[in-house]
Amino acid sequence: MSVRVQEEDFDAGAEIARLRAGDARVGAVASFIGTVRDVNDDATVARLTLEHYPGMTEKALQAIVAEAKQRFDVYEVLVIHRVGELRPTDQIVLVAVTGAHRGEAFDACRFVMDYLKTRAPFWKKERTPQGERWVDARVSDDEAAARW
Amino acid sequence: MRDQTAVSVRVVYLARLREAFLSPGEMLRLPGGSEATVAGVLAELRSRGGAFAAELAPGRAIRVAVNHDMAQPADAVRDGDEVALFPPVTGG
Numbered sequence: 001m002s003v004r005v006q007e008e009d010f011d012a013g014a015e016i017a018r019l020r021a022g023d024a025r026v027g028a029v030a031s032f033i034g035t036v037r038d039v040n041d042d043a044t045v046a047r048l049t050l051e052h053y054p055g056m057t058e059k060a061l062q063a064i065v066a067e068a069k070q071r072f073d074v075y076e077v078l079v080i081h082r083v084g085e086l087r088p089t090d091q092i093v094l095v096a097v098t099g100a101h102r103g104e105a106f107d108a109c110r111f112v113m114d115y116l117k118t119r120a121p122f123w124k125k126e127r128t129p130q131g132e133r134w135v136d137a138r139v140s141d142d143e144a145a146a147r148w
Numbered sequence: 149m150r151d152q153t154a155v156s157v158r159v160v161y162l163a164r165l166r167e168a169f170l171s172p173g174e175m176l177r178l179p180g181g182s183e184a185t186v187a188g189v190l191a192e193l194r195s196r197g198g199a200f201a202a203e204l205a206p207g208r209a210i211r212v213a214v215n216h217d218m219a220q221p222a223d224a225v226r227d228g229d230e231v232a233l234f235p236p237v238t239g240g
Contacts, residue, residue: 034240050239051163053232056216081239093240113240121213121232122239123163134164137209137236 002077003061005052007084012094019076020098026075030105031096032113038088040135043128048086053121057081060120064112071148072108074099079112081122111148118145155184155227159193162234165210168199178225186212187221189231209236 012033020026036048065077080094095112099105124135160173182188190212193200204210212219213232225231 052239053160053162053213053216053234056213056232059216117240118237119218120239121162121234121237123235124238125163134235135238137238 002065002079003058004080005054005057005061005083006080007082009082009091010080010094012091012096015078015080015094016096019078019096023075023098025100026098028099028102028105029096030099030102030109031094032109033091034093034113036086036088036090036092040126043126043130045088045126045128047127048088048090048092049125049127050081050083050086050092051123051125052081052083057121061116064115064119067115068097068108068112071111072097072099073101073104074108077108077112079116081116081120083122114141114144114148117141155225157189157225157227157229157231159189160230160232162232164235165203165233168203170199176231184225185221186214186219186223186225186231189225190221190233193233204233210234211236 016029016031020029038045061079065079068077074097076098078096082092095109097105097108118141126133126135155178157176158173159176161169161171166172178184178188178192182192190204194204211234214223214225214229
């Protein structure tokens, strides 16, 4: 499965090893891991809750992976995104891409993250000393996605 | 011509909207004569006033998906469709 949405943590090393196992065409593996920070918009974050829209979220991620494979000369693309209750330092998301060369692998990895940030239905809610708040979408994320 | 009086959709509220509306979703029947479009669904909900009018006011950043695909205001909705309303996404 190239797309997984799950509560459980993931082992990036094991996932990447599996992604490129036995594939001698691969000369480049690019990956990105997003993690929970303890500060956002000047407030201390004690906990992060990630909500998604079951059914649509998986479909949206699969569409992004399919588009990445179409746009870039890469072999495999893996996306794992966690949902539920997370804490600072926890892993949120893994994107891993295999290809023949680094340029296309880096680009595809960044493309998937930029599109995921603006197109995949996930929402973050933070618990701060001032209470709970939904995280607002950032204009910089739209700009990052628009570059592609 | 399609009988618009028969259009019922399942609306789904996510994230901030679910909390504002105190509900994860509901069945919504579009009254006869109203537009069977995404815009028609939003207008019907807005007409309730209160949190619906406030959260769905023109100019608020609201996204809509019909049957798990992103949709625009002019897109048609059909009987039995699932219409999800949510704020701009913030994953990753």
